[in-house]
Amino acid sequence: MFRRIGHAVVRHPIWTIVAWLIAAVAIVATAPSLPSNSDESSFLPKSYESIKAADLQERAFPSAFTPSAIALYQRTDGAALTAADKRDVSRITAELGEKHIDQVQKVVPGQPSKDGRYALTLVQMDSKNAGQPKQTEAAKTLRKEVKSLVAKGTHLDVRLGGSAAQAADQEDSSKRGQALIGIGTFVIILVTLLIIFRAPLLAVLPLVLIGLVSAVANGLIAYATKLFDLQANSSISSILIVVLFGVGTDYFLFLMFRYRERLRAGDEPKQAMVNAVDRVGEAIASAAGAVIIAFLALALSTLGFLKQMGPALAIAVAATLIAGLTLIPAVVSLIGPKVFWPSKSWQQEPRNARFAALGRGVQRRPALTAVASGLVLIVLSLGTLGFNATFDLASGSMPKTKESMVVQDRMQKAYSAGAAAPTDVYLSSTDGKPLDKAGFDAYAKKLGAVDGVASARLSQVNKEGTTADITVTLKYEASTDRAIDAVERVRDVAHANAPEGTEALVGGMSSIFKDIDSAVNHDYRTVFPVAAILIMVILGLLLRSVVAPWYLIASVGLGFGATLGATVWLFQVAQGHSGLMFMLPVIMYLFVVAIGTDYNILMIARLREEAREGRDPREAAGMALRHAGPTVAAAGFILAATFATMMLAGNSLLTEMGFAVSFGIAVAAFVMAMFFTPSLTALIGHAAWWPGHGDRAATQAPGTGTAADGSAAAPGDDGRGTVAHDPAGRRG
Known part of the structure; x- marks a missing residue:
């Protein structure tokens, strides 16, 4: 299947690129705008008590309200409010109500503080639009108007707080954070690819192609959001940038490393791309399938923002997968080896001394490697025992100096x-x-x-x-x-x-x-097991084994525990935070469990390929680490560094998220995929592939150009199943 896809794309690269461009223009031009919601109550279904209570309030006390905005007054000299000051507050409150600002339904005076230094104006907004952009704009207008009224001959100072004002301040903070994340992501990908390939075109190419995929994915997400009446949470856009460029670069690297390898083995350029898609296409599709299934499992969540986030990210990864198997091969095959210009290092295989040495270490001492890497994961996982969730989304998503936080x-x-x-x-x-x-x-x-x-x-x-x-x-x-x-x-x-x-x-x-706390705990018990089972099914289908998926998913679980434990130790123990953001374990699950599985899949698929060439389990593990290690290291570094840019956003939510996910990706790439998984596979040996024989060397049926088991002849491009040798002497 993947060989046929490779053939079709390489034979018709221009038509493939034109099809993508037409699809992108059509989708972007016709896609609806993406709605947004930051109202915490909208996260929950109506079966929860807090939501039942809110519905009862609307029916029984339509005039009662929890203020959406609160104006807090105090004297500029900090002294107690005088009678004249209190009259000014009453006048300002009345005039504010007379302005009939959009979304504002009622403006009433609040209770003064017991020490007499503060007074309040309480503002009711339309509860049906809570968390919507129109109320954010209303809060900005309200803030401007109340400050203008206070400036007219009073001795007062005023600041606007409350949920609507917090949403406005969050928006300002998130814009800055998104800009920093976007710039950081671009710089990291560009610089890292320049270092790896020493080819400017190859460094810029994924940014351009993934940018096109990003536009398509955003349009498709907007369509899905409208079709299924979902609400987009404001945090999705920041995560989407990182997912698209992080995962997209991963798949780009998987393909380019194998394309370069086939060129070094002597393949003609176009045939090299066909062989690259054939060899690595199944691993990319399986990795993307695991990620998509893990994201879609969030549809089982009881929380509204996770119900939206899961399908949105699944659509993004699906678009990236299709691009990885069609758009990227088409563009690269059209350019040919010139894509590596001016570097000539692609023409011969480097010794890969470090990875060769690591491979020999795993081959000689798989038990020691498995125990050492497993102990690292277990020790880090102990930190999970101290995990505590916090729900202060406002202060977690913006600095304490923001006006609403001061209020x-x-x-x-x-x-x-x-x-x-x-x-x-x-x-x-x-x-x-x-x-x-x-x-x-x-x-x-x-x-x-x-x-x-x-x-x-x-x-x-x-x-x-x-x-x-x-x-x-x-x-x-x-x-x-x-x-x-x-x-x-x-x-x-x-x-x-x-x-x-x-x-x-x-x-x-x-x-x-x-109730959100209860819903999150429900999701832990529901979403996590379902996703784990579905990922195991994907692994089982890829590897034709019922044994390997068990220890692969166990290693991913250990990686999740190690990541959460390290995050607890850093933020709760070392920095003294009262807790971590309540959605952090779910976010970690999304990326550490789902995306971290990519590297396990790539490594185990390469190990199987080496075993099929006649190597025993230990040698196959060593050779897999030697040849797939650079790909995993490069992809893992870029993805971890990309997520680390979230720490530049300047708020604790994205700082915690950035550290946790980048650390988890690093653990998945540099501990699980490189050491734990190959060493365990080497120890288990042929039994790892039971009941199939996925590691057995394929034998060719005479004169057919296929292996006896019906699969395509693996190494050669001449259809005869011959084994090509590259200049370094390894099999193609």
Whole structure:
């Protein structure tokens, strides 16, 4: 199959390139715009309590709201507010409401702080558009207008915070981060390829081709998002850049290393590309298949942003795979060996002294290599025992100096930390009859006595008398671990003490974060095993074995554990962070488990190829490391360095993500693929390929040009199954 693809593309390179260009123009020109959503509550399905509570609030108390934006006032000299200052705040609040800013539904005064130094204006926005770009723009307008009003003859200073303002500040931070990530990615790929090949054209080529694939992938993602009514989270765009260019460069390298090898073995240039696609096409397709399946497994997630991220990244990898088997071979075959100009090193095989030595080490001492590399992974994995998740997405995705973060910090000090996002307990009648108001005070008192609660009071009862809203103010900021623990205790008390004939639902941001935590834990138990099983199926089909997939997926699992453990030790232990971003293990799973499998597949496929040429298991492992090692090292370095650019973004979320994924890719390439996997395969020997005989030398059926098992004759390009020898004396 892959040989036929190679033949078709190499025979018609111009038509292949033209087809890609036409498809790119058509898709980009007609694709819908990609929507975006940063509202945490939209992550969850409606079955969760926090979402049920939000729906009940809209029905029972349509005029009640959790402020989307909060204007925080204080005197410029830091003193307590005077009577004149308070009148100015009231006037500004009224004038702000009269401006009828888009998305703004209500502007009301808030409570002053107990020390008299701060006052508030609370702004309600359309809850249906929470997290949408239009509310981000509304927050920017609101910030500009309130500052303009304060500047007119007052002694006040004002800053705008709240979820909408945080989204606006996040957007500014993410634009800077995306620019740095994009520039860093380009520079790393360009410089590394220049060092490897010493050929300017070859260094620029993948950037141009993957840029074209990126445009196609983004258009297809937009189509899929609209077709399946998905919501794009703002973090996807940064990850998509890295995935496309990281994975695309991997596949480019897999193909170019094998193309160069075939040229050195004496193949005519066009035939060299056909043979390269034939030899490495199955490994690329299998690697991409494992990544796509792992990403699609996220469709089983209960979290909205993962449901969107999984299919989006799967589409990107699928487009990259097709380009790797068609567009890249077409362009390179059209250029020919001139693609390596001005370097002449492609004409003869280097000694690969380092990788040859590593290969000999694995060949001679596979047990020692397996134990040593396995111990490294196990020791690093011990750090996972200290993992703690944090849900403060706002402070995690932008610097503390951003205006909305300054507001959050000052409100925590001036008010109860939970005042900016209070928890609401909704007590509603199950039979439609009015509630007995006599028990409200006692119920609120029990809620107020919960550990971690600063106060609890009856706020309002709906006009039918069937639903009561008890506002519970926590002692802690809504996204902290202590607030999430406290809201769990509030739920227990609220449910246990709800009067007969009533139902209690607990809402608010802390409740949402609690449910997100439960959803993430559900996903760990569902998505991870399903993805692992499907990846094992891919490996089994590639290797025609039921043994090898087990230790390959086990090694990938160890790599995941080692990566999470190292990240915990660096950020939680060494730097004193309270926890890591809650979605980090899922992101690590996406890249360390899925993409890290690429290198295992490439190495094991090469090991099988060497074994089929008649080498015993240990020699095959040594030769596989010698010849596939440079490819894995180059691809692993570029991908790890590419993800490391995320650490330039300047916020803890992308810093943690950048370190974790780059470290995980490095472990996958330089520990698992180079040492752990080949040494284990060498130790297990022929049994690794049971029940098939994937490592047995193929025998040719007389006069057919094919092996007796029906597969294409492997080495030669003359159709007779002869074994070509390169100048270094190794088999082609």
